[in-house]
């Protein structure tokens with residue numbers, strides 16, 4: 001799955017939402033999040049993010065962000 005990280009906070013762009021083929025972006029408290037169980041790992045959103053906030057969860061140190069993406073996307 002891909003995860004949205006802190007660079008998204010207060011970002012006003014929604015380019016990622018528009019390109020996602022499975023509509024798995026949701027609104028968190030002050031940033032967008034990706035629902036990990038819906039994300040199909042296509043990677044289309046990553047280059048679209050102007051803030052470079054979207055990263056694959058295979059990168060180190062993203063556990064906290066994965067947890068947060070899971071938590072906030074589950075509330076919908």
Ligand code: SF4
Nearest residue numbers: 020039040042043045
């Ligand atoms: Fe959507 Fe693909 Fe990005 Fe996952 S990797 S959030 S499916 S655009």
